[in-house]
Amino acid sequence: MKKIIFFIxxxxxxxxxxxxxQMLIKGNIKSLSKITVSLKxxxxxxxxxxxxxxxxxxxxxxxxxxxxxLYMLTIGKTTQKVFLTNTTVTINGYYDxxxxxxxNLEFTGLEQHLELMxxxxxxxxxxxxxxxxxxxxxxxxxxxxxxxxxxxxxxxxTFVEKIPVADLKSxxxxxxxxxxxxxKQFSTGINAPDFSLPDEKGKLVSLxxxxxxxVVLDFWASWCGPCRREMEVFKTFYKNYEDKVQFISISxxxxxxxxxxxxxxxxxPWLKLWDKSGFGKSALQASxxxxxxxxxxxxxxxxxxxxRNIINGVELQKALNAITKNKEI
Amino acid sequence: xxxIKSKGLLIFTLCIPFFQLxxxxxxxxxxxxxxDWYNLSADQDGVYGADVNKAYQFLKDKxxxxxxxxxxxxxxxxxxxxxxxxxxxxxxxxxxxxxxxxKNGWADDLHGWNFLGNTKGEMVDAISKVxxxxxxxxxxxxEGIFWTGQNYVRFDDALNKPVKVTIPVxxxxxxxxxxxxxxxxxxxxxxxxxxxxxxxxxxxNDFDQEIKKTYPDDSxxxxxxxxxxxxxxxxxxxxxxxxxxxxxxxxxxxxxxxGGPNQQPTTLDKFKENIIKTFPNRKEKYDNALAAIVDxxxxxxDNPNDVxxxxxxxxxxxxxxxxxxxxxxxxxxxxxxxxxxxxxxxxNAELMSLRIYPKTGEIYYKDLALAIRYAVDQKADVIxxxxxxSIYPPNEAKWVNDALLYASSKGILxxxxxxxxxxxxxxxxxxxxxxxxxxxxxxxxxxxxxSDSTGMPLKDGNFGKKELxxxxxxxxxxxxxxxxxxxxxxxxxLAAANVAGVAALIKAYYPxxxxxxxxxxxxxxxxxxxxxxxxxxxxxxxRKVTDLFLFNELCVSGGILNAYKAILAADALSxxxx
Numbered sequence: 001m002k003k004i005i006f007f008i009x010x011x012x013x014x015x016x017x018x019x020x021x022q023m024l025i026k027g028n029i030k031s032l033s034k035i036t037v038s039l040k041x042x043x044x045x046x047x048x049x050x051x052x053x054x055x056x057x058x059x060x061x062x063x064x065x066x067x068x069x070l071y072m073l074t075i076g077k078t079t080q081k082v083f084l085t086n087t088t089v090t091i092n093g094y095y096d097x098x099x100x101x102x103x104n105l106e107f108t109g110l111e112q113h114l115e116l117m118x119x120x121x122x123x124x125x126x127x128x129x130x131x132x133x134x135x136x137x138x139x140x141x142x143x144x145x146x147x148x149x150x151x152x153x154x155x156x157x158t159f160v161e162k163i164p165v166a167d168l169k170s171x172x173x174x175x176x177x178x179x180x181x182x183x184k185q186f187s188t189g190i191n192a193p194d195f196s197l198p199d200e201k202g203k204l205v206s207l208x209x210x211x212x213x214x215v216v217l218d219f220w221a222s223w224c225g226p227c228r229r230e231m232e233v234f235k236t237f238y239k240n241y242e243d244k245v246q247f248i249s250i251s252x253x254x255x256x257x258x259x260x261x262x263x264x265x266x267x268x269p270w271l272k273l274w275d276k277s278g279f280g281k282s283a284l285q286a287s288x289x290x291x292x293x294x295x296x297x298x299x300x301x302x303x304x305x306x307x308r309n310i311i312n313g314v315e316l317q318k319a320l321n322a323i324t325k326n327k328e329i
Numbered sequence: 330x331x332x333i334k335s336k337g338l339l340i341f342t343l344c345i346p347f348f349q350l351x352x353x354x355x356x357x358x359x360x361x362x363x364x365d366w367y368n369l370s371a372d373q374d375g376v377y378g379a380d381v382n383k384a385y386q387f388l389k390d391k392x393x394x395x396x397x398x399x400x401x402x403x404x405x406x407x408x409x410x411x412x413x414x415x416x417x418x419x420x421x422x423x424x425x426x427x428x429x430x431x432k433n434g435w436a437d438d439l440h441g442w443n444f445l446g447n448t449k450g451e452m453v454d455a456i457s458k459v460x461x462x463x464x465x466x467x468x469x470x471x472e473g474i475f476w477t478g479q480n481y482v483r484f485d486d487a488l489n490k491p492v493k494v495t496i497p498v499x500x501x502x503x504x505x506x507x508x509x510x511x512x513x514x515x516x517x518x519x520x521x522x523x524x525x526x527x528x529x530x531x532x533x534n535d536f537d538q539e540i541k542k543t544y545p546d547d548s549x550x551x552x553x554x555x556x557x558x559x560x561x562x563x564x565x566x567x568x569x570x571x572x573x574x575x576x577x578x579x580x581x582x583x584x585x586x587x588g589g590p591n592q593q594p595t596t597l598d599k600f601k602e603n604i605i606k607t608f609p610n611r612k613e614k615y616d617n618a619l620a621a622i623v624d625x626x627x628x629x630x631d632n633p634n635d636v637x638x639x640x641x642x643x644x645x646x647x648x649x650x651x652x653x654x655x656x657x658x659x660x661x662x663x664x665x666x667x668x669x670x671x672x673x674x675x676x677n678a679e680l681m682s683l684r685i686y687p688k689t690g691e692i693y694y695k696d697l698a699l700a701i702r703y704a705v706d707q708k709a710d711v712i713x714x715x716x717x718x719s720i721y722p723p724n725e726a727k728w729v730n731d732a733l734l735y736a737s738s739k740g741i742l743x744x745x746x747x748x749x750x751x752x753x754x755x756x757x758x759x760x761x762x763x764x765x766x767x768x769x770x771x772x773x774x775x776x777x778x779x780s781d782s783t784g785m786p787l788k789d790g791n792f793g794k795k796e797l798x799x800x801x802x803x804x805x806x807x808x809x810x811x812x813x814x815x816x817x818x819x820x821x822x823l824a825a826a827n828v829a830g831v832a833a834l835i836k837a838y839y840p841x842x843x844x845x846x847x848x849x850x851x852x853x854x855x856x857x858x859x860x861x862x863x864x865x866x867x868x869x870x871x872r873k874v875t876d877l878f879l880f881n882e883l884c885v886s887g888g889i890l891n892a893y894k895a896i897l898a899a900d901a902l903s904x905x906x907x
Contacts, residue, residue, distance in 0.1 A: 030812030032649050094812025098649045104814040 022063035023084055027091035029105070030057055035076035035097055042070055042081075042146070042171040068112075068139040069170035070146055076100065083113035083143045116140040124149055138163040139170060145179075146172035153187035156180040186289040188307060192217075192299040193287040197250065197273040200263070205273055207303065210246050214306075214323055215299040216316065218249040219290065221279055222262035227294040231268065233313030238270065241320050247271065252285060252293065254278035298323060363815060365671040366782050367660065367802035367827050370893065371856060377784035378802055379827050380856070381674050381834075383893035385665075387900075388838060397836040398679045399661055399829055400441070400704035402697065403654035403715045403822075405646040406682035408440055410655065411813040412670035416662035418679035420707065433706065434639030441682035442703060444642040444696040447630050452648055456625035456690035459720050460512025464519070465622070471506040473523040474498065478568045484526040490534075491527060491569070505723075512720045518618040522611040528573045529608055532601060536574060540597070547598035552581035555597065577604075623690060636695045636728045650688040652811050656818050657713060657826035658682075659809030661833060670815050671808050674830030674892065677837050681707065686715050694725035697761075701732035705739050710836045711847075712736060713829040714745040714761070716822065721760035730765040737773045742832050742844035746825035747778045747791035751866035751873055754793030762796065773844030775832075775851065779803025779824035780889050784858055788866045788875070790821050792883040798852050800883075801827035801890035824890075831892045839899045850902070854895045855888030 025048075027037065034053040039061055040046050047066075050059035068085040076097045093105035119132040128148055136144065145159040160180050163173055184190060192215075194207045207215065218234070220227035231249065238247050247270035253259035259274060275282050279293065288297065288308070296310035298319045307319040369378035398418055408417045417440050422431035429436035436448075445453040473483045474494055481494035481503075509516040539558045544550050556578045560571050584595045584603065595603070626633055631641035658680050663673030683703060685696035692715070704712045721729075736743055748759055758764075763774035776797050778790035781804035791797065803824030810816035832847045842850065859881035866875050881887035 030814075032647065032811075093814045094810065096649045096811070102649065102652060102811075104810050104812065104816050106814070 021065070021086045023061075023066045023086050024063045024088040025061040025091065026058075026088065027052075027060075028058045029075065029091065029093065029095050031076065031095045031097060033097045035095060036074070037076075038074045040072045040074070042072065042175070044072075047071070067170045068167075069172050070143045075105070078103075081147065082110065083116055083140065085112055085139070112137075112140055116144050119144060120147055127155060133158060133162050138167040142167060142170050142173040142176060145176045150176070150179055151183070153180065153183035156183055185287065186308075188305045190305055191303055192297065192305045193284065195250075195273075195275070195284050197275055197284075199271060199273055205248075205271065207299065210299075211303055212301050214241075214245045214301055214320075216245055216247045216320070217288075217297040217299065218247065219252060219285070219288070219293050219295045220249055221252045221293060222255075222258045223253075224293050228262070228266060230294050230312050230316075231266065234316065235269065237313070237317055241324065244324055245320060248273060250275055250284070252277075252279040252282055254281075362807075363671055364805060364807040364817060365660075365663075367674070367806060368672055370891075371784065376782045377780065377856060377889055378782070379674070379831060379890040380893035381672075381831070384831075384834065384896045387893060387896055391838055393677050393837040395837060395840040396677050396679055397675065397710040397833040397840070398681055398708055399675075399711045399713060399833050400681040400683055400700075400707075400709040401654050401657055401661075401713045401826075401829075402683045402685060402700045402704070403657065403713070404686045404688075405443060405648050405651035405654055405684040406441070406658055406680065407647050407651055407655045407809075407811050407813075408682070409647075409813070410659075410809050410811075412663040412667070412673075412809050412815075413655070413658055413680070415664060416658070416673070416676060416678060416680050418681040429640075433703075435642070435644075435703070436640075437644045438703075439644055440680075441644075441646060441684070442642055442700070443645050443684040444693075444700065445625075445629065445684060445687055446643045446645060447628055447641060448643060450643050450645060451628060452643075452645060453625045453628050454648060454650060454688040455623050456687045456693070457623050458513060458691045459694075459718055459722065460509050460691075461515055461622045463720065463722055464506075464509045464513045464516040467502070467506050467509075468516075468519065471498075471503055472519055473526075474503065475524070475527070475569045476503070477570070478566060482569060484523065484530070486526075490530060508720070515615070515618040515622055518611075518615040522615040524569075524573070525608060525611045527569055528577055529604055531570055531573045532577055532604055535570065536577070537597075537601075547601070548596050550597035551594045552578055553594075555581055625687065625690065626693070633693050633695050636698055639699065646682045646684055647811075648684075648688070649811075650686075651684075652816075653818070653820075653822060654682065654684075654686075654715075655811060656806075656808040656816070656823060657829075659815075660806065660823060660826040661713075661830040663809050674827065675833035675837060678830070678833040681709060691718060694722070694729050698725075698728035698732040701729070701736055701743075705732075705736050705741055709741060710840075711829050711832045711844075712741055712743045713825060714743060716748055717745060717759035717761060719757070719759055726760065729761050733761060733765060733771060733774070737771055737844065740773070740843035740845070742773055742775065742847045743771070744775045744777060744825050744829045744832065746821040747776060747797060749779070749787060749789045749821055750791055751789045751868060752791045753867055754791055754796035758796075759791065773848055775799070775828060775848050777801050777821060777825040777828045777890075778884070779819065779821040781805070784856070784861070784889060785863050786865055786880075786883060787819070787821065787824075788864065792865065792867075792878075794882055795885060797884040798848070799828065799855055799886045799888065799890055800824065800858075803827070827890055831890060831895060834892060835895060835899045838896070839903050841903065842899065846902070850895045850898050851890065852886045854891060854898045855886045856891045856894070857888040859887030 029052050031052060034051060037052055037059055038046060038049040048061035052059055065086060066084060070081045071084050072079055073082045076095050078100045087109055089109035091105060091107055094103060096102040116136055119128055121128060141159055141162050150156045156179055159176055167173060192207060196204050196206045199205050249268055250273045251259055252275055275284050294311055296316055297308045298306045300306045306323050310316050310319055366376050367379045368381040369376040370380040370383050371377050408414060420439050423437060423439055424430055425437055425439060427437060435442050474481050481498050482491050483494055485492045510520050536558050540550060544554055558574060560574050581595055581600050584600060629641050632638050659671050659673055661673055662676050662678040662680055663671045665672040665676045683700040685692050685700050701712060763771040765771055778792060778797055778800055779787040780800035786800055787804055801824035803821055804819045805817050806823050807815055807817050828851060831851060835847060835850060861880045862877055863880055864875055865878045866873055
């Protein structure tokens with residue numbers, strides 16, 4: 001007899017502890033007009049909805065088990081992203097549908113949301129303070145990454161590294177991973193995209209042809225004054241690296257006559273290739289991810305991008321010094 | 330004719346945040362901490378409140394003798410607020426039956442009245458401004474008329490030239506019409522447009538002919554030469570011509586045909602072209618300003634010019650703009666010690682709500698006059714007015730002043746806030762105020778401005794040594810807000826609510842005192858700050874500056890509302906009378 005009672009009470013305990021780990025939103029909102037309160041996930045899927053009006057001011061969403069993440073809470077005309085976990089949230093007060101800024105609502109149970117909001121940088125272009133990565137948990141960081149501007153690969157990596165694998169199933173984390181992936185192409189250490197382009201004589205040349213050597217890719221066009229100026233600067237030092245480095249200038253000219261004229265005018269001593277699809281239309285340009293020229297990339301002997309975003313002779317020389325000093329070729 | 334000031338207009342509208350709330354998003358970062366600090370006192374709590382708690386310590390063994398009625402003339406009221414609903418006045422003579430049981434001209438006026446609505450129950454929240462209404466009323470008489478110093482002129486569009494005005498012009502009303510430029514964008518745009526007709530005409534005719542006498546070539550004349558044109562004729566100056574010349578010279582001096590860093594000064598030929606080309610813009614601006622005037626009164630279906638006509642509006646008091654009056658109500662009568670919300674000053678008061686203020690636009694003085702009369706007839710003890718205005722049309726002023734005299738005759742106290750525009754009230758008046766006529770000053774009229782918890786006046790409150798009576802807590806004060814919530818606010822409106830609350834408190838225990846006596850008790854028994862130096866914003870030659878003042882230069886009482894001292898004085902006075 002005793003054994004059975006023990007077993008049942010154990011079951012009950014387990015049940016209640018599971019039940020408390022669900023999200024619950026309890027609200028009581030007074031409004032002069034009928035308003036709709038709803039909860040959606042980041043993909044816009046409706047999870048719960050209630051119509052709030054006089055005599056019917058209270059509503060409950062849940063209890064439901066959710067993946068801790070950002071959700072979109074809509075009250076009347078106002079939608080806000082909220083970080084929710086499997087806890088109870090209360091919303092009480094007054095909502096003004098005509099002038100939402102005159103609303104007066106109080107929220108409880110949103111400590112984690114409020115905490116992560118404090119780490120949103122004041123200026124959009126600033127990065128998140130490093131403190132966030134030690135103070136916030138993985139789910140909060142995932143939510144934070146969704147709310148800030150993540151526009152370079154290394155920055156996105158700092159978020160991804162902190163999110164435990166178990167938490168990568170949230171929508172914001174999925175979004176972050178996709179972002180990181182798309183940014184990867186604009187980072188260093190990745191394989192430099194290959195190409196097959198004609199030289200002056202029309203013979204097709206590929207990046208792979210130079211495996212084992214350092215390669216400088218110099219993207220330019222005949223109409224680009226600064227490009228031509230910098231190429232004159234390259235001419236002053238390229239001989240110092242000639243034994244280790246292959247210089248390649250890739251033109252993005254669309255007009256063949258302009259290209260030919262420029263070649264005659266400039267007397268470029270190194271390999272010249274031509275991507276005739278043109279600036280802004282070239283798939284090669286898209287794969288290297290640049291929007292302005294001059295744009296130079298230094299590729300290491302293994303074919304990996306060593307440095308990118310080089311826009312003048314000074315920077316190029318610095319990069320070449322760095323890579324040749326570290327390598328023994 | 331007076332020189333037209335070409336400076337920027339000051340439009341006195343109630344759209345200026347007369348009443349400020351802390352800007353809040355939909356999320357709070359912490360529970361709104363209740364700060365009904367007007368209850369505190371400087372000596373006991375280190376906060377320049379109105380010493381209300383101290384007053385209650387004194388009154389703790391006394392019983393109230395009447396429940397005072399406070400009429401709040403404002404934006405309506407959230408009558409269901411958890412901390413206020415026990416204090417809402419209920420009209421003993423009305424039943425919710427759709428009938429005007431007491432035949433006072435309003436049906437189902439259970440808790441007061443909403444004058445901005447119609448009998449179908451519709452609410453009106455957007456109406457025009459007083460200045461616009463006055464402009465529309467008077468423009469057929471005075472639009473486009475200017476005073477030259479010798480006679481009135483207007484521009485005849487048919488003849489395409491200035492002509493003398495032949496019908497007699499009422500100078501007082503004409504001068505009043507000119508003031509509307511500062512009160513109505515349509516009036517200002519009209520003035521600019523009408524004057525531009527003169528400018529264009531004189532430029533192309535009189536000035537052109539005059540300057541060609543010396544410099545025959547248009548393309549060589551710049552502002553330098555243009556400035557020297559002789560305007561006088563026979564020793565007399567036509568001030569319209571003179572001002573036109575002044576403006577044109579100034580425009581010419583700053584206009585240039587090329588623009589950019591290597592500007593060339595414009596020449597007369599190009600300038601004339603430019604004036605002709607841009608002239609239609611002024612008409613367009615005027616047309617747009619006219620079209621922007623909202624006539625919300627139509628929906629109310631009454632005649633706003635007939636102050637005797639009632640039976641309009643409805644009994645719905647709560648709208649989304651009712652929050653400021655709801656906050657005033659909380660300061661006056663929120664329940665005390667119910668462990669909820671704020672502690673009001675006189676929770677035994679009954680609050681009557683009279684809604685005449687719209688969300689956008691300015692009140693009709695007809696509604697104000699009728700609201701005051703309503704309060705008096707329904708036995709209010711204290712009337713709390715809303716924001717005053719800078720313009721007071723004479724015929725409408727009479728309605729309101731008569732109503733105020735009526736209130737005075739019945740011993741009612743009228744409390745008015747100032748606007749928070751940093752204005753010196755000895756230089757500019759706002760209405761209504763206690764000076765209802767040159768000889769007559771209302772002794773039952775109290776004007777209030779906001780001070781903060783450190784005893785300093787709100788920097789941008791209006792002030793006046795003789796015009797402002799007393800300061801009262803009005804900066805970051807917590808009170809009742811819509812939907813049974815609580816919020817902090819700042820403004821002289823809240824300060825005035827403090828005074829109304831203290832007046833109601835005195836009346837509750839000493840109902841024998843009239844409005845005049847209440848005013849004396851309040852103004853004569855303040856927390857004295859008179860020789861304290863304070864920083865205050867003011868205008869010096871139309872520029873807002875911060876200056877130092879002594880407290881007693883700013884107001885009559887030289888101090889801050891003090892409920893405890895006022896109650897002590899009331900108690901002493903009551904014993905004297907016996």
